[in-house]
Amino acid sequence: MVDAERLRRPAKTALEALAVAVLYFAAGRLGLLGALGVEDVVVTPIWPPTGVAVAALLVYGVQVWPGIAAGAALVIASLTTLQPTALINITGNTLAPLCAVLLLRRVGFRLDITRLRDGLALVFLGALAAMLVSATMGVGGQLLTGDLASDDFWPLWLAWWVGDAMGVLLVTPLLLLLLAPTRPLAIGRWKERGCLFLVAVALVPLAADSPMSLLFLIFPLLIWAALRLRLFDSMVCALFASVLATFAANTETGAFMHMSNVEVMVKLQAFNGAAALTALLLSSLVTEQRATRRSVQQACDELAEVLDHLSAGEAMPEEAGWPGSDGNDGTRT
Structure with a gap:
């Protein structure tokens, strides 16, 4: 063996x-x-x-x-x-x-x-x-x-x-x-995840390919995913946006038109870095707050249960008619 x-x-x-x-x-x-x-x-x-x-x-x-x-x-x-x-x-x-x-x-x-x-x-x-x-x-x-x-x-x-x-x-x-x-998502959150997916599919290519430099429109999407869903969802959105922005930079279209190679790299990396940091740090902060909230709620529930048991223990002598419950100490006179 x-x-x-x-x-x-x-x-x-x-x-x-x-x-x-x-x-x-x-x-x-x-x-x-x-x-x-x-x-x-x-x-x-x-x-x-x-x-x-x-x-x-x-x-x-x-x-x-x-x-x-x-x-x-x-x-x-x-x-x-x-x-x-x-x-x-x-x-x-x-x-x-x-x-x-x-x-x-x-x-x-x-x-x-x-x-x-x-x-x-x-x-x-x-x-x-x-x-x-x-x-x-x-x-x-x-x-x-x-x-x-x-x-x-x-x-x-x-x-x-x-x-x-x-x-x-x-x-x-x-x-x-x-x-x-991970904890399973509620049914309502799955619907919201589907909406996020549809909005990302429509918005991210538009922001990356638009010559008006609309890449900033992607950040509300990342914030939505971080606040309402999970780190995984926000990171998927960030990676999706970075890949499409990189494709636009390679083809010199959209927000990267009429730029030198160095300018394209600087603008692309600034966007990729901002998207990654927004998704990662905001999502981890929200996840930590949710975990803290659950811990506090669990502690409150446990404290309430203990108080209920203590209250039941104090009421038991009167309900059972134990000696001393009527004001007498139970001794013979």
Whole structure:
């Protein structure tokens, strides 16, 4: 039995790492569909593999890191032949999610993101801080090998860093929430969710494709989802809006007409960041308040039950006619 258990654990870890590699590669190919050019270098406004990597490490543990490295190698191999310099990118893409998970665990991050502190930790530690590693190693490697001019370092570094951070902010919460058990929605909320879906399908493409720059119309939709429904719904809306905005930026239509590549990237990333932060932080705040309200209500119900039992206990002697209930102490005279 012991030998079987020892064999089962490495096999399970290997299968999990293989699944992570496949998901990382699939997410990478999807992310490349929205690639943009900045300073003659192709970058992605949203890099979903970072979100997949952080979620996988949080759920399965840091032992699946070889799957991340293998997935990163497969993505690079699908674009060009693997060179020794590719090891720098693979290392950076592996170390950054590991740093994110270590930082999140250090502050007690919860996978269901039910507290505002969880949302803030994911933003500042998991995304903004940890992704400095991948951006610095990726762009720095190109600079050291002579593939990148020194004048182009900071624009590319900023685009790389924000793209990796957006992957964490938009993809990681969705994957974590898909695995977390949740309370079922009431029937009325399902109807409201359907209305939200219909409004999003109609409004988001209009806001993204309109030449009048109507992207701001998406934020009331995100606020509606955060206040009335759940974090999952608001994050789906944010990801949907970011994907359509990225498509409009790639085709230089709608709000991104007549702009240079740098201007397109700045405007797109500003919108993606604002949408992700609005959905994530507002939803986590509302979720925390709802949980606090339920805890207070439960405590009040338990206190009321205790008071009812105490009242019943005080009334029992009079109802049963115990000695002393008529003012006599029960002694013989």
